Amino acid sequence: xxxxxxxxxxxxxxxxxxxxxxxxxxxxxxxxxxxxxxxxxxxxxxxxxxxxxxxxxxxxxxxxxxxxxxxxxxxxxxxxxxxxxxxxxxxxxxxxxxxxxxxxxxxxxxxxxxxxxxxxxxxxxxxxxxxxxxxxxxxxxxxxxxxxxxxxxxxxxxxxxxxxxxxxxxxxxxxxxxxxxxxxxxxxxxxxxxxxxxxxxxxxxxxxxxxxxxxxxxxxxxxxxxxxxxxxxxxxxxxxxxxxxxxxxxxxxxxxxxxxxxxxxxxxxxxxxxxxxxxxxxxxxxxxxxxxxxxxxxxxxxxxxxxxxxxxxxxxxxxxxxxxxxxxxxxxxxxxxxxxxxxxxxxxxxxxxxxxxxxxxxxxxxxxxxxxxx
Ligand SMILES: *Cc1c(COP(=O)(O)O)cnc(C)c1O
Numbered sequence: 001x002x003x004x005x006x007x008x009x010x011x012x013x014x015x016x017x018x019x020x021x022x023x024x025x026x027x028x029x030x031x032x033x034x035x036x037x038x039x040x041x042x043x044x045x046x047x048x049x050x051x052x053x054x055x056x057x058x059x060x061x062x063x064x065x066x067x068x069x070x071x072x073x074x075x076x077x078x079x080x081x082x083x084x085x086x087x088x089x090x091x092x093x094x095x096x097x098x099x100x101x102x103x104x105x106x107x108x109x110x111x112x113x114x115x116x117x118x119x120x121x122x123x124x125x126x127x128x129x130x131x132x133x134x135x136x137x138x139x140x141x142x143x144x145x146x147x148x149x150x151x152x153x154x155x156x157x158x159x160x161x162x163x164x165x166x167x168x169x170x171x172x173x174x175x176x177x178x179x180x181x182x183x184x185x186x187x188x189x190x191x192x193x194x195x196x197x198x199x200x201x202x203x204x205x206x207x208x209x210x211x212x213x214x215x216x217x218x219x220x221x222x223x224x225x226x227x228x229x230x231x232x233x234x235x236x237x238x239x240x241x242x243x244x245x246x247x248x249x250x251x252x253x254x255x256x257x258x259x260x261x262x263x264x265x266x267x268x269x270x271x272x273x274x275x276x277x278x279x280x281x282x283x284x285x286x287x288x289x290x291x292x293x294x295x296x297x298x299x300x301x302x303x304x305x306x307x308x309x310x311x312x313x314x315x316x317x318x319x320x321x322x323x324x325x326x327x328x329x330x331x332x333x334x335x336x337x338x339x340x341x342x343x344x345x346x347x348x349x350x351x352x353x354x355x356x357x358x359x360x361x362x363x364x365x366x367x368x369x370x371x372x373x374x
Contacts, residue, residue: 002327002352006143006171006302007061007195009346011253012260015199018253025248031240033255038239040258044197044266045189045207046179053213055230057204058246061170061192063225064204066099068166070220071227072187072212073135075104078219082134084166085110085126087118087154090144091334096137096168104221108133114145114335116297120153127161135164135187141172141301144334145292148299151178159185164212171195171301174261175270175345180207187212188227193250196269196301196345199257202250273300276344276353283357287364288372292339301345307338308364310371315340321367325359 003010023030038054045052057064073082084105086097089112100107110126112118118138127133136158141148151167158165165186169178173191180186188208194201206227213231220226224244233243261269277300281291284305292304307313318340319331333339344353364372 001323002348002356003346004327004329004343004348004356006341006343006345007192008201009195009198009343010348011198011200011257012347015253015257015260018256019200019249021249021252023248023252025242025246028240030248030252031238033240034242034246034251035238035240037251037255037258040262041205042207044174044261046181047207048181051210052180052207053210053231053234055206055208055213055227055234056242056246057206057225057230058202058242058244059204060201061168061190061204062095062099064190064192064206065096065168065170066103067204067220067225067227068188068190068206068208069096069100069105069137070103070222070225071216072164072166072219073100073105074219075221076106077104081106083108083130083132084135084137085123085130085133086137087112087123087149089116089118089147089149090114090139090142092143092168092171093139094144096139100137106132114142114147115293117147117149118154120150120157123154124157124161127157127163133163135166137166138168139171140167140169140178141176141299143171143302146299146302146304147293147297148172148176148301151176155183155185159183166190173197174266175273175300177266177270180209184209193254193257196273197254197257197261198345198347199254200250202247203254270300272349273344275350276300276348277303279350279353280342280344280357283354284360287357287361289360290373292335301343303342303344304333304335304339305342306373307340308369308372309374310369312367313369317367318363321363322359325363327356327359
């Protein structure tokens with residue numbers, strides 16, 4: 001089966017094999033594994049040892065995003081409240097908004113079309129218009145429509161305006177470049193074990209600015225989601241320790257995934273995903289379907305395609321028939337109009353994507369979907 005979803009992704013058998021063991025989290029052998037993971041992840045983030053630190057939480061990307069928002073942005077009720085600007089060009093940015101609002105943080109959104117990246121000037125203008133904004137929380141690669149926001153240029157705008165950046169890099173970290181050493185405005189960059197790093201799902205990471213995480217003490221209003229507490233715990237008892245029981249097997253597998261990431265190289269991994277995306281995007285057009293994005297703004301992580309307007313097309317049917325042909329994709333979509341979504345990440349190659357194009361073509365033929373685009 002070819003798994004083409006934007007996380008959890010298709011993994012290597014060597015990564016999955018690392019699950020098949022019993023592990024005690026406090027065992028010195030395991031502690032050295034986690035401590036090493038922290039160092040290696042810091043390196044991938046371009047962090048400076050001592051200035052930046054890798055903090056981890058059990059669970060999914062939403063959990064680590066909530067933790068970062070709570071930790072770095074003081075609540076609306078705080079003596080000096082924070083205020084978050086969210087460039088809103090996709091449903092995952094909308095998730096950041098919901099996490100922040102439900103945590104009682106002040107939020108202002110910058111509504112943008114989801115079919116292009118946010119322009120740095122738009123963010124600069126929003127920051128200039130509201131001096132109370134303390135933070136920009138941005139999604140790097142939008143999983144909703146598939147565009148990639150320019151973290152480099154928007155980070156520079158945030159820096160110039162004297163504000164702070166919280167970067168949801170969950171979908172692209174390990175492929176899309178981001179170098180913390182060059183982003184002193186960044187409080188934290190977030191990602192998970194199960195997307196472009198090609199591990200299994202279960203761990204959320206935040207690589208944080210140490211001075212900022214220390215200064216954020218008391219903000220979180222939650223023990224579970226307090227990254228200052230995660231940092232303090234590591235300082236007190238050592239970098240191989242978790243506060244609460246971690247998914248130890250997933251961490252063991254993640255270390256193997258990091259070995260493959262190092263062997264492939266980040267630039268080569270990005271190039272592979274870009275080629276995966278290009279092959280699929282062009283393949284869709286060739287078989288008469290209409291990609292949601294223009295090819296000039298199509299990101300490497302996920303492709304969104306308009307559902308055929310044919311009355312005979314039904315998404316779950318299509319997914320089931322496609323699965324019968326060996327390709328598994330999401331059975332939902334995140335765009336205002338009906339689409340289907342196909343991940344381009346994980347241990348998949350351009351040849352796999354070409355196979356997926358053929359499978360989509362054959363599936364539509366089998367389902368007698370004749371009108372493929374409007
Ligand atoms: C996958 C993803 C998340 C987190 O999703 P979880 O299901 O909570 O792991 C957050 N942001 C983006 C952009 C994502 O693609």
